[in-house]
Amino acid sequence: MTIAVKKMRNRYMQSTQHGASMKRAAKIRMITAAIVMTWFAIGQAARIDRIDIYDKADNHLLFATFAYDSTGANIGRSVFTSDSTFLRTTTFQPSGTGVKETSVDFNNSLVFATTTAPSAGGTAFSTVDQFGMDQFGGAMTATQSSANNYDISQNTTVVCKEQYQFGADGTLNRINILDKSGSLTYYALVTPTTGALSPVGATPGRASLISANRGRVNAVFSLVHSGRVCVEAFTLTGRRAAVLVDKMFEGGNHAFAVSVFGQGGSRFPNGAYVVRLTIDGVTAVSGKMLLER
Amino acid sequence: MNPKYLLTVFLLLMCISLSNAQTNAIQIVPPGLLPEILAVNRDLETAQNPKYLSPTALIVSPDKQSIFIAEQTAKQVVQLTCATNAITRTMLMPNEPTGLAISKDGATLYVTCASDRWPAGMVCVVDAATGKVQKRIPVGHMARSPVLSPDGKTLYVCNWFNSDVSVIDAVAGTETGRIHVTREPYASAITPDGATLVVTNSLPDQKATDTAGIACKIALINTATKTVRASVPLPVGSHSLFSVCITPDGKFALATHLIGRFTIPATTLSGGWIHSNNMAIVDIANGNLANDVELDNTNQGFANPWSIGITGDGKYVGVLHAGSNTMTVIDLPQLLVKAQAGKDLSHDFTAIYGIKTAIDLTTKGSRALAMIDNKAYVAGYFSDSLEVVTITGLTGFTYAQCALGPNKPMNGERQGEFNFTDATLCFQKWQSCFSCHPFTRPDALNWILNTPNSTPKNVKSMLYSWWTPPTSWAGKRPAAGGIDGSIRSGIQAELFLQPNEVIAAPLDTFLMRLKPVTSPHLVKGELSASAVRGKAVFATIGCNQCHPAPLYTDKSFHNAGVVDPFDANTQWDTPSLIEAWRTSPYGHLGSYENIADMIQLRAHSLGAAQLSAQDLSDLIEFVSSL
Numbered sequence: 001m002t003i004a005v006k007k008m009r010n011r012y013m014q015s016t017q018h019g020a021s022m023k024r025a026a027k028i029r030m031i032t033a034a035i036v037m038t039w040f041a042i043g044q045a046a047r048i049d050r051i052d053i054y055d056k057a058d059n060h061l062l063f064a065t066f067a068y069d070s071t072g073a074n075i076g077r078s079v080f081t082s083d084s085t086f087l088r089t090t091t092f093q094p095s096g097t098g099v100k101e102t103s104v105d106f107n108n109s110l111v112f113a114t115t116t117a118p119s120a121g122g123t124a125f126s127t128v129d130q131f132g133m134d135q136f137g138g139a140m141t142a143t144q145s146s147a148n149n150y151d152i153s154q155n156t157t158v159v160c161k162e163q164y165q166f167g168a169d170g171t172l173n174r175i176n177i178l179d180k181s182g183s184l185t186y187y188a189l190v191t192p193t194t195g196a197l198s199p200v201g202a203t204p205g206r207a208s209l210i211s212a213n214r215g216r217v218n219a220v221f222s223l224v225h226s227g228r229v230c231v232e233a234f235t236l237t238g239r240r241a242a243v244l245v246d247k248m249f250e251g252g253n254h255a256f257a258v259s260v261f262g263q264g265g266s267r268f269p270n271g272a273y274v275v276r277l278t279i280d281g282v283t284a285v286s287g288k289m290l291l292e293r
Numbered sequence: 294m295n296p297k298y299l300l301t302v303f304l305l306l307m308c309i310s311l312s313n314a315q316t317n318a319i320q321i322v323p324p325g326l327l328p329e330i331l332a333v334n335r336d337l338e339t340a341q342n343p344k345y346l347s348p349t350a351l352i353v354s355p356d357k358q359s360i361f362i363a364e365q366t367a368k369q370v371v372q373l374t375c376a377t378n379a380i381t382r383t384m385l386m387p388n389e390p391t392g393l394a395i396s397k398d399g400a401t402l403y404v405t406c407a408s409d410r411w412p413a414g415m416v417c418v419v420d421a422a423t424g425k426v427q428k429r430i431p432v433g434h435m436a437r438s439p440v441l442s443p444d445g446k447t448l449y450v451c452n453w454f455n456s457d458v459s460v461i462d463a464v465a466g467t468e469t470g471r472i473h474v475t476r477e478p479y480a481s482a483i484t485p486d487g488a489t490l491v492v493t494n495s496l497p498d499q500k501a502t503d504t505a506g507i508a509c510k511i512a513l514i515n516t517a518t519k520t521v522r523a524s525v526p527l528p529v530g531s532h533s534l535f536s537v538c539i540t541p542d543g544k545f546a547l548a549t550h551l552i553g554r555f556t557i558p559a560t561t562l563s564g565g566w567i568h569s570n571n572m573a574i575v576d577i578a579n580g581n582l583a584n585d586v587e588l589d590n591t592n593q594g595f596a597n598p599w600s601i602g603i604t605g606d607g608k609y610v611g612v613l614h615a616g617s618n619t620m621t622v623i624d625l626p627q628l629l630v631k632a633q634a635g636k637d638l639s640h641d642f643t644a645i646y647g648i649k650t651a652i653d654l655t656t657k658g659s660r661a662l663a664m665i666d667n668k669a670y671v672a673g674y675f676s677d678s679l680e681v682v683t684i685t686g687l688t689g690f691t692y693a694q695c696a697l698g699p700n701k702p703m704n705g706e707r708q709g710e711f712n713f714t715d716a717t718l719c720f721q722k723w724q725s726c727f728s729c730h731p732f733t734r735p736d737a738l739n740w741i742l743n744t745p746n747s748t749p750k751n752v753k754s755m756l757y758s759w760w761t762p763p764t765s766w767a768g769k770r771p772a773a774g775g776i777d778g779s780i781r782s783g784i785q786a787e788l789f790l791q792p793n794e795v796i797a798a799p800l801d802t803f804l805m806r807l808k809p810v811t812s813p814h815l816v817k818g819e820l821s822a823s824a825v826r827g828k829a830v831f832a833t834i835g836c837n838q839c840h841p842a843p844l845y846t847d848k849s850f851h852n853a854g855v856v857d858p859f860d861a862n863t864q865w866d867t868p869s870l871i872e873a874w875r876t877s878p879y880g881h882l883g884s885y886e887n888i889a890d891m892i893q894l895r896a897h898s899l900g901a902a903q904l905s906a907q908d909l910s911d912l913i914e915f916v917s918s919l
Contacts, residue, residue, distance in 0.1 A: 053330060057385040059426060062330055079330065082387065083431065085413055086818035090329075103329070106819045107919070109843045114329055127332050130843065131760060133806065135332045137341025137704070142328075152328060159339045162327065177327055179338075186336075188327065255819065 048074075048172065049209070049287075050191040056184045062087075065208035065220060067285070078208060078220050079103075086255060089222050098123075122153075160185070212275045212289035217244060219277055219285070220255040227280045233260055233289065234274045241273055260291065334410060335366065343701040348672035348679070351663035352393035352402075354421075360663055360670055361402060361421075362679075362697065363390035370404055370419070371697070373679070375665065378695040384424040386417055391437035395421070396445050396463075403463075405436045405450055409810045416450060418466060428466050432459040434813035438480050442516065443487040451478035451492060454813045454875060458492060460519060472519055474512045477875075480536045483516070484543040489577055490514040491546040493534035495731070501739040501751050501883025504556055509534050511548055511573065513580055523580030527573050528639045530555055531585075532736045533728070534573075535660075536600045541607040545583060545629065546575040549598035549612055551728055551736075552585075552639065555749075558741040562789055564642070565589055568724045570598045571639060572612060574632045584632035585639035588612060588621050588649075594723030595619050595651055596716030600662035602669065609684050611669045613659045614651075616716030616725040620659070620671065622684055624648040650687045655694055656680045658714055675711045677701070709803025712796055720789035726800075729787070730755055733807055735876055739883050743786040744769060748859035751883030754876050757869050759805040761846050766865045766881040768850065774801050809872050814918040827915030830908050834900025836916075845870035845919060854896020855880040874917040888913050 053062040060082040067076045076091040088111050090103040098117030105111050112135060116125040122143030127135040138154050145151045148164040163176040177186040207221030217231060231245040244258045269291075276286040331337035338344040350363040359381070360373045370390050372382040388406035395402050402419040414436025418428040433452025440449045441463065448461040457471040458478060479495040492512040499507045508531040513523040527534070530553040537548040552569045559567045569589055576583040588595050596616030603610050603625060610628065612621040627648040631638065638644040656673025659680075663670045669682040677700075681693040703711060712718065713733065716725040729736050729752055739749035750766050755773075758764045762772035764779040772778045780800050781792040790796075811818065820828065831837060839847050850864035857863075865881045878884065879891040892901050892912060901909065 053327075055385050055387070057424075057426065059385060059387040061387055064330075081411055081413065081818075083413060084817060085411075101329070106815065107842070112329075112333065125328070127329060129806075131805070136328075136337065136339055138339070140328065140339075154339050154341075157340060160328075160331075160337060175327065177331070186327070186331070250825065255817070 048190055051175075052189045052191070054187050054189070056186065061186075067208050076222075078222075084218075086220070089220075122150075207277045207279065207284035209275065209277070209285055209287045212287050215260045215289070215291045216257065217259075217275055217289065218255075218257045221249075221277065221279065221284065222254070229254075230278045230281075231258065232276050232278075234276065236272055236274065244275075336368070341704055343704065343707075345675075345701060345703075345707060346677040346698050347674050348677065348697060349391065349661055349674060350393045351661045351670055351672055352395050353663050353665055353670075354395060355397055355399040357665050360665075361393055361395065362661075362672060363393050363404065364697070365389045365391065365674075367698075370402070372424075373695075373697075378679070378681070378693065380697065382424050384419060384426075387426070387429065388415065390417075391435070392439050392450075394439040394441045394448065396441065397443075403439045403441065403448055405432070405439045407435045407437065407453075409808060412454070412811050412813070414450070414452060416448065416461065430461060430466055430468060432461070432468055433457060433471070435810070438478075440481045440483050440490065442483060443485060447516070449481060449483070449490055451481055453477055453479060453495075454810070456494075458490070458514065470519060472514055472521065474514075474521060475510045475524060478512070479534060480548075482537045482539045482546065484539055484577060485541070486543060488516060489522075490516050491537050491539065491548075491575070491577065493537050493548050493550075495534050496532055497737050498886070499737075499878070500886050501737060501749075501878050504739075505529065507738065508532075509550060511537070511546065511575055513546075513575070513577060525575050525580060525582055527582065528552055528571075528585050530738065531571070531573070532738065533597070533731050535598075538601045538603060538610075539577075540625070540629070541603065544577060545632075546573075546577055547601055547603075547610060548573045548575065549601050551597070553729070553736065553738050553740070555738045555740050558747060559743045559787065562594070562720050562723045564591055565594065565640070565723065567787075568594070568596070568728050569640070570595050570614065572598065572601070574629070584637065586628070586632065586645055587638065587640065587642050588614070589642060589723070590651075591642045593721050594716065594719075595621060596719065596722055596724050597714065597727060599660045602662045602664040604664055604669075604684055605666040609667075611662060611664070611682075611684065613654075613662050613671060614716075615658050615660045615674070616714060616719075616727065617722040618654045618657060618659055618673075618717065619651045620654055620662075620669065620682065621649055621651045622687060622690075624687065648687070652682065652690055654680050654682075655692075658711065672697075675703070675707070675714075703799075705799045705802035706806050707803075709799035709801070712800050713803060718784075718788055718790055718796060724787070726783065726787070733804070734872070737878060737883065744782075748857075750881055751878065753868065754872060755804055756807050756809055756872055757844055759801075759807075761844055761848050761869050763848075763866050767860075767862055768866060773804055780804065810875070812872070812874050812918045814874060814914060820918055821914060823911045823914040824918040825915075826908075827911035827913065827918075830904065830912045831915055834898060834904070834912075836898060836912075839867050840870050852896060853880065853891075854894045855882055855884060857882055870916055870919050873919060888916050892916070 048066050051064045054060055064077045064079045069075045078089045079087045088103045088105050090101050093100050101114040103111045110130040112127050112129045114127040116123055122141045124139055124141050126139045141153045143151045150162040151158045152160045158180045161178040165174040167173045173190050175188040179185050209219050229249050232240055233242045235241050242260050273289045275289045277284050345366050346364040347366040348362050349365040352361050362371050368386050368389055370384045371380045374381045386406050388411050389408040390404045390406050392405040400421055402421045404417040406417055407414040412435045414432045416430040417426045420427050432450050433455040435453035436450050438451040446463055448463045450459040456476050457473045459468050460470045462469050474492050475494040476498040477495045478492045481492045483490050494510050497507045497509050508527045508529050511525045512521045515522040531550045534548050534550045537546055539546055549572050552571050569587055571585055573585045574583045595614040598612050599615040600613045610623050610625045656671050656678055657676035658674035659671050660674045661672040667684050671680045677697050679695050683691040714725050714727040716722045733755040735752040735754055739751050741747050741749050759773040764770050764773050770779040770782055773780055781797050784790050784792040839851055846867045846869040851867055852863045878886050885891045892898055
């Protein structure tokens with residue numbers, strides 16, 4: 001971000017030295033740049049494709065993928081162990097002034113539910129299991145202690161801290177989990193969105209692309225009821241290059257890995273493609289895939 | 294437009310967008326995601342949920358200067374320097390450590406990791422010099438008890454709920470094969486020449502109605518052919534084989550276990566009436582049981598024998614009793630003489646009088662033992678402490694204790710788990726709740742409980758028992774909690790202790806919070822294709838009428854068609870199907886070894902008779918996946 005601003009300032013300085021026409025051109029460039037960069041900042045930071053959780057010894061423990069609705073709002077996530085074993089899918093529902101997060105396992109059985117709501121000085125939250133039993137032994141509160149730093153407290157006693165780190169472009173790229181003394185215990189690396197997500201309308205399910213690269217697509221999705229799921233790859237000019245998946249799935253949670261090389265993909269040249277997953281014809285998620293051999 | 298004004302507007306826009314961006318991003322994460330993960334994995338330490346250590350395995354460095362300790366619930370391995378009894382290094386593991394092995398040069402530590410919540414097992418290869426995990430080798434479900442061959446080239450790991458043993462090329466760091474064993478391999482040891490791997494199966498694999506033969510078996514594996522060359526049955530009623538070691542000459546394997554006297558009504562405790570606590574002595578060369586000895590005294594039990602070890606001079610064998618928190622020390626050469634004299638010692642309390650002694654330990658839940666010369670290092674799972682006992686004979690022991698971390702008072706759940714395993718609550722310390730319900734699950738035996746008109750009934754799993762009343766097959770115990778419930782009745786009838794709330798209330802908390810272990814039949818945590826088809830069959834033929842989700846029981850009584858020659862009742866409580874994959878045998882009499890037999894019982898499920906072989910297979914796969 002800082003570099004971009006400096007470049008624009010340089011351009012402004014240059015434009016003042018080269019006459020009115022140059023100034024007009026500089027204004028147009030500047031307005032365009034402002035619009036593009038504003039979109040970039042919002043678009044990049046508001047959407048996260050994946051978070052990888054590590055302990056302080058750099059052991060990869062878990063990763064989570066995220067799902068978004070047509071407005072770009074985060075509506076859920078799926079959590080996997082480091083070997084991609086599915087743990088659960090969480091969906092969000094408005095609950096009073098807060099949000100209720102409901103996590104279900106492979107069999108759509110409730111694992112636990114977290115309720116968050118604004119409270120004095122922070123956000124209160126509690127997690128209960130399928131029997132309504134509290135998992136923390138009491139309500140917790142996340143309170144912003146300083147810029148990008150949060151205290152997680154129970155009965156006003158800090159039990160851990162969270163620290164958010166942003167890249168130069170404003171993108172969230174790392175979260176540190178610290179113990180109450182401030183020592184690192186876990187950290188999360190944030191992968192921003194890999195492509196423009198453009199869901200249209202309400203979908204009968206949710207989906208996330210875990211990865212789409214080198215001709216291989218890994219996706220997870222959940223269906224409210226049975227539906228037709230189609231995964232297609234398009235060239236950047238919009239020509240459909242391959243249909244990777246086109247079949248009916250039962251309601252529930254699913255995951256698959258598929259390669260374009262089994263779908264006639266060897267005919268396609270190296271380059272960038274857009275992968276789109278639709279549920280009953282409605283785009284649930286899309287992203288860019290780089291095909292290289 | 295003035296460029297200065299434009300620049301100001303632009304910078305304002307950027308600030309607003311950045312502010313929005315951070316707000317949006319943060320909404321995704323705290324407090325939702327990370328506390329969720331930490332809480333579910335019990336890694337978030339709060340006042341109500343302290344982070345306990347739970348030492349569960351020990352291994353001595355080859356130079357005998359230090360001991361590595363697997364701290365299960367803390368998900369770490371620590372190194373203790375013996376000279377100072379101080380922790381000198383902490384190594385984080387990706388999951389709960391369940392067992393330890395070390396290379397002969399002491400350079401490499403092998404740590405098996407798995408947990409109830411993440412049961413996919415792995416072996417972490419740790420550089421002992423740096424404490425860093427260098428490699429993770431995927432193995433089986435709930436992997437534990439790693440054993441390294443004497444040449445250091447092969448590592449063996451018990452996959453508890455896969456009922457097999459992983460064979461790992463320790464040099465290449467890859468699994469090369471599996472060896473199937475009987476049921477739930479829990480512990481293993483290898484002979485000094487590396488020719489035989491001894492594996493204990495912790496539960497019997499027979500019908501509970503096979504009263505003449507039901508018992509655990511010990512597998513002797515030929516490491517050259519990677520096959521089981523002998524499966525040695527222990528005395529009838531044997532179960533809960535949790536540890537094994539090899540005598541220094543490599544001739545005998547010593548394995549701890551319980552013997553349940555399940556054929557007689559459980560009306561008293563003295564003299565091992567319900568349970569005795571024993572040690573098997575297996576002749577490795579001949580592949581048979583040389584003998585089996587009582588570790589209890591006539592008027593006092595030493596409940597839940599667990600880890601076992603031999604002093605460096607080979608003179609004494611030490612056996613930890615996790616329930617009574619004692620250690621039995623036996624003169625090993627004399628024990629072997631008696632064991633080979635030809636007389637069955639399995640029910641003879643006097644057989645080893647004079648060559649054994651039992652000492653009280655300060656550790657609680659004493660499950661792990663390591664020997665350095667004549668020093669026994671004992672780890673307490675619930676006390677988070679270590680006790681060092683110097684053994685110079687059957688008397689004159691000296692003791693030293695050290696804490697492995699700060700003292701953290703037990704919360705209700707932890708206290709309940711401890712009470713569940715604590716035989717000091719029991720009259721004469723003969724048994725704990727854990728004796729009939731290892732890890733709160735069934736011991737696979739039929740018991741005649743100490744209640745009026747009682748007849749043999751298969752032990753039920755306690756998983757979700759709190760939530761699925763009644764808790765007994767015939768409904769005599771209406772619920773888990775409450776004054777008439779199973780918990781307080783069990784304290785009175787099985788521990789012979791007057792129930793009190795100090796003991797019972799934490800048990801309530803512990804049992805209501807039990808969580809299932811993810812089924813080994815799942816594929817990457819999901820239903821397999823076969824199980825998905827089976828789920829449809831489950832609904833089609835109406836299994837879900839009596840076994841509705843989410844707990845797969847309607848909590849009602851039904852006639853499942855199980856023929857019972859002992860009881861005139863025909864209606865029995867419908868059990869939950871969660872974890873059905875680990876609760877064999879089935880039915881209130883334990884008269885069906887596998888799920889297929891139970892499903893195909895005509896009166897149990899009329900629709901099953903019409904199923905194709907494929908549909909039946911799919912249905913079994915689904916039920917096994919719950």
